[in-house]
């Protein structure tokens with residue numbers, strides 16, 4: 001834009017010079033005047049070449065009166081005319097150059113003023129805007145305003161070039177100018193955000209996402225983006241977790257192990273039960289590894305690059321339960337009925353595994369809940385039991401009891417409610433499509449950072465399910481005045497009885513389950529609710545019918 005504008009002005013200058021050249025009669029005195037004007041232009045602009053040519057032109061004019069020879073007069077007039085044409089051309093060039101230089105100087109000065117005003121704005125916001133700084137700023141701004149106005153009468157910022165309105169929004173003359181009060185910049189107090197509970201400095205500090213320049217809060221990054229996993233070196237060890245008592249699963253498992261060994265020379269781990277079955281079946285499987293006890297199982301995550309599950313959602317839950325700490329990425333093949341967490345088609349295992357082993361793939365980080373049971377009898381003791389970790393949910397229900405459960409619930413130190421009904425589900429977002437859904441909870445995308453609080457058959461008309469933020473700790477207490485007992489279960493397993501005075505404490509575990517996506521987290525989630533639940537499936541209305 002600026003280039004175009006400069007070129008236009010230069011063009012105008014040339015046109016003007018050309019017009020005067022046409023109008024000027026070829027008289028000697030005029031020619032001298034023209035030449036002197038051109039000479040002075042060049043001297044001012046310091047162009048040595050041009051000044052040199054002016055000297056030769058002067059010499060040519062000085063020669064004119066001394067040569068009154070008829071035959072040579074015409075020649076001299078012709079020569080003088082030629083000199084005049086040359087001089088005019090030189091003047092046009094000089095005028096154009098001078099105009100361009102003046103214009104460039106003007107824009108440079110404007111730019112420097114704008115820069116200075118910006119720097120003062122920034123300085124005053126950081127250090128506090130003193131009156132002195134403000135005065136200086138206003139002075140600079142008004143200077144800029146005046147000069148902008150005189151440089152371009154078309155209005156604030158004009159149509160071309162640097163837009164000072166963008167840089168100095170409050171300083172525009174004309175109809176868009178703001179009031180004097182609005183003109184004051186840097187009045188907002190700077191602040192800092194930090195992470196932690198009630199200002200506790202031990203909390204995890206994330207990157208600052210506050211723009212101090214403007215004092216506004218902005219989310220620089222989305223909290224939980226789609227995550228891509230890319231191997232830095234080729235994976236070498238795969239753990240198979242398979243649904244028991246299924247011949248289809250067993251056949252596929254041995255076929256996949258062979259394929260992985262022969263094509264990728266992978267190390268294979270299987271559960272002790274499966275190892276026995278395979279080795280008994282064929283000595284070919286002697287190379288597969290397993291574990292003998294819990295202690296060995298606890299170190300699995302240090303040896304395994306990838307977990308392959310063959311079964312339904314229950315098998316994914318089972319695989320996750322083998323890892324109380326970090327979990328390797330899970331590639332879940334569907335051999336169940338619904339398959340909310342099993343997106344990979346088992347018939348295409350070669351292609352799917354080939355991709356996962358060699359190419360980057362998207363994962364869903366499925367958060368888990370860790371839960372500790374605090375017995376009333378042992379509440380003063382130091383906690384020794386390891387927490388129980390679930391991928392779907394913790395359920396507290398009335399079990400065999402025919403009485404209502406009576407559960408007091410707290411979120412951090414705040415009282416939430418008393419649950420009187422069949423029970424309560426505290427669910428992860430992955431578990432939102434399981435038991436919690438059946439109890440009336442919302443379906444939540446697995447990457448939403450939240451904890452679901454869903455009552456089971458509450459005896460109250462107004463008890464709607466809640467979704468709480470992932471950073472809270474929930475405590476469910478069986479009060480001493482509870483009529484009955486309560487039972488807790490973890491991903492539908494391991495039921496334990498809770499008596500009056502016992503409590504259950506849950507929070508999000510630092511160890512999520514990374515599950516490989518077939519497409520991406522959202523596509524897989526939507527596919528599972530469409531195909532698994534036939535979500536919102538309805539025959540479309542036909543076009544014919546009553547007019548609106």
Ligand SMILES: NC(=O)c1ccc[n+]([C@@H]2O[C@H](COP(=O)([O-])OP(=O)(O)OC[C@H]3O[C@@H](n4cnc5c(N)ncnc54)[C@H](O)[C@@H]3O)[C@@H](O)[C@H]2O)c1
Pocket residue numbers: 312313314315317336337338339340341392393430431432433434435436438490491492
């Ligand atoms: N009324 C109910 O809906 C109900 C009752 C009890 C347990 N469950 C669920 O069953 C889970 C245990 O599953 P299982 O396979 O070991 O038991 P299971 O074999 O009894 O299967 C229960 C069903 O729940 C489905 N399921 C499991 N996790 C799911 C998830 N995250 N999203 C959608 N569906 C899911 C399974 O596909 C299966 O069809 C529990 O965690 C609980 O959520 C549901």
Ligand SMILES: Nc1ncnc2c1ncn2[C@@H]1O[C@H](COP(=O)(O)OP(=O)(O)OP(=O)(O)O)[C@@H](O)[C@H]1O
Pocket residue numbers: 241242243244271311312313314315316317318335336337338339
């Ligand atoms: N490796 C395993 N060891 C022991 N039990 C397992 C294992 N894998 C799965 N299970 C259990 O087997 C049961 C059925 O498994 P799963 O849910 O995967 O199959 P499904 O019921 O046929 O599929 P879906 O849940 O889709 O209907 C679950 O309760 C699960 O806990």
